[in-house]
Amino acid sequence: MQVYNTQSRKKEELIPLDPPNIRMYVCGPTTYNFIHLGNARPLVFFDTVRRYLEYRGYKVKYVQNFTDVDDKIINRALKEGEEPLKLASRYIEEYFKDADALGVRRADVHPRVSEHIDDIIKAITGLIAKGYAYVVDGDVYYRVEAFPGYGKLSGRTQEEMMAGARVEIDERKENPADFALWKKAKPGEPYWESPWGKGRPGWHIECSVMAVKYLGETLDIHGGGNDLIFPHHENELAQAEALTGKPFVRYWMHNGFITVNNEKMSKSLGNFFLLRDILAKFPPDVVRFYLLSVHYRSPLDFDDGKLTEAGKALGRLKNTRLLACEFIEGGRELEKGLAQDAFIEEVKREKAEFIAAMDDDFNTAQALGHLFNISRLLNSYMAEADKHDELARARVREALHIFEELGNILGIFMEYKEEKEDLWLDLAGIMLDVRQMLREEKNFVLADQIRNCLYELGIVIEDTPEKSRIKAENAPPVEKVMEKVIFIRSELRKNKDYARADYIRDRLKEKNILIEDTREGARWRFAQI
RNA sequence: GGGCGGGUGGCGAAGUGGCUAACGCUGAGGUCUGCAAAAUCUCCAUUCACCGGUUCGAAUCCGGUCCCGCCCUCCA
Structure with a gap:
């Protein structure tokens, strides 16, 4: 290395x-x-x-x-x-x-x-x-000479430092370059006892x-x-x-330093970003990804647009991980060796290059490039392969394993706290089921309306031959989701599709949500237990 | 003033003597899809701030010019 x-x-x-x-x-x-x-x-x-x-x-x-x-x-x-x-x-x-x-x-x-x-x-x-230090009236200085x-x-050299020195000269020091090892406490300051008096x-x-x-x-x-x-x-x-x-x-x-609009981040310029404020706007894995996407010795410029871009880039990698996990779901582990083929060979080549990049002074930017290459290889392979083929699954499993292993070195694959239990997901699931029924009877107008409703909440639907999946950057509030559910149900009722409207009501009941139809429209509440 | 580092496509960013100058974002077109989305494929720098030089060969080495950032003061 x-x-x-x-x-x-x-x-x-x-x-x-x-x-x-x-x-x-x-x-x-x-x-x-x-x-x-x-x-x-x-x-x-x-x-x-x-x-x-x-x-x-x-x-x-x-x-x-x-x-x-x-x-x-x-x-x-x-x-x-x-x-x-x-x-x-x-x-x-x-x-x-x-x-x-x-x-x-x-x-x-x-x-x-x-x-x-x-x-x-x-x-x-x-x-x-x-003889490397001397005491002056309760202070101790290091003797640079x-x-x-x-x-x-x-x-x-010391001469060079003298040339542009802006340090105020303390006459008590033997040499202006000498620096404090121990500072005498001024009144009101915290201090510890020492052989040279109170200080820090x-x-x-x-x-x-x-x-x-x-x-x-x-x-x-x-x-x-x-x-x-x-x-x-x-x-x-x-x-x-x-x-x-x-x-x-x-x-x-x-x-290297972080700059903001190519200026050094500093308090006097007022371009100071607390990590806390950034984390309020962007997920932590995106921030981490962004910090590693530039070589560590280069300056790194910061603004929201760049983090947004980083979020999209990281999203690609995370998506591959998701697709691969779906692909191998439920399959059995095959013995090693069986899975070898040109695809796996290529993935391994990228892994070797990832390591070579990291070996060369921790070139995380270059290493990330190879991670993206693996991502593309995996996506392409999965697009062609049959997910019912055990061998294909074994290969995807092995490639995914490598992919995650390398991603974890960079620490960019964070596990979010499980959202599976979240109510909004259940609600979106019900909507998805209704939408699927509508699609099957070619009622695309209403099906698309459901998709749009969810999209407004920041929930994206992706249809695949087997199923539809839901993605959301942030969990939407349940009240907002319910608003949409009620709206869709009212549309169904307008179409006199009472069977489906009742279906929604029944599903909601399973989640302890009661729907009450009134003259002004429906309202909902949590059932008392 | 002294020291250090840097200027690569529309943007971000790797690459430091010789493969088509990675990768990401954006954009254009195709495949897939009920339509989308996702995914995928193809295309988008004969050129690496500028000028000279070394070399069979340079974005990459040398010299010069211009520009930018950081340190020399508390700072990550």
Whole structure:
């Protein structure tokens, strides 16, 4: 496998320190708000990396931190009159709601800064002892000059950084590039006791400490957004290597930014999208699919139109899955080997190419292309094949198995909570049955009226030789569906088709719905039990 | 100012020396269908920002020009 390493700026063969183990650390959010789309990209991408590495036989230990001690949290807590740590922990819970929705698996460890203050103090003490840090009036700074490799990740020299530096110069620092390991607490701020007085950790030290604590002195993969390269990861590296004397990370991976109308997403521009708001408009699998449809190192532009398009594209894949499931329904499992033929061979070729694409620096966009190819192969095969042929079913079963296996690496085949029990489906089913009767007696006018009624509710009917199927993006409210049912029944009565009108009434009764005909029209209610 | 990355069809987006430049969306036509929908088939870039160069051969390598994004400040 090839992995692009930010530090060397080229793709390198992935060789873990201790195969088959892979130790992976990804920087998690600072929890002072709901996460936004920009947070979602690394989440989904590195979750996919993890799934793929596991698929390839690696044993992955995955750690993702929460920064729950930070100036932004303190400021926000101050405004809202809440305890900073409580606020942070509240948003950690909210974080999990969003991440779960996107199908992001929980990390093996989710360490929090607030629970590692002792480790951090120990690390800072060690850095001071080794001459890599110094104390100034309750603050502790990292001595950049003492670490010769400083700048090797972001690829810049200290002189270069000086050139365009906009950092205000703190006269107490030995060198303007020195950064805080420990910050003295101002009045009213939360603090922990330390050898240097009351204070809290600086921004970068927590990751070095927690990564080493849970994964060892050398990680295989360390990931995060592009913007973390400098200063965050540069500083993490400087701290960790100064302390351990070992290489901190073998492969640095960074994802590109999300833009909105080709502008960086930022609060000042007012083009900030909370994941929560997006998930209110689009299903989570569509969001996940969209994030993976562009190579992770490229910028990804966001707008509703693009997500709508992604929804259609993903719909193709999901439809294939549905068709294939229908095709193999009820069939027996055939022995392997029997099913081999040119079709299966082609599917396997696409699978091999999918894997080749993922092996090449996790090229999810290209991998998706091969998934679409399998989709087309399957659809074509099913269109030609006889679903009563056991052999054909066995082949479809095998192809579907491959299709789902690959889709699950990307995490785009989410199982929605079962809607089978939903009342609207029963109601639509009754309508469908009535429509079928009407079609059989060639009453297409009314049959089409039923289809249109359902369509207005967002329910699509597709007729096949065997049966008709119902699809809906979102479950329509029962009241709306009942409105249509009553309307159709009244049309039937107008046509003096009382048998069918009664049929509807009887079927509804089975579902505990009573119809009462009045002079003004019918009304309905749930039967008392 | 310094550093990094990028400009591919109507749109999105892969491809980094040689197969017909993937794949998705959109559009056109055909098959299927009572009609639809879904599915399927065919078509839609002689061309990869521009100009030079290297090479038998370049979207892909080199040089230059123009444009865009990101980092250098909290940020995923």
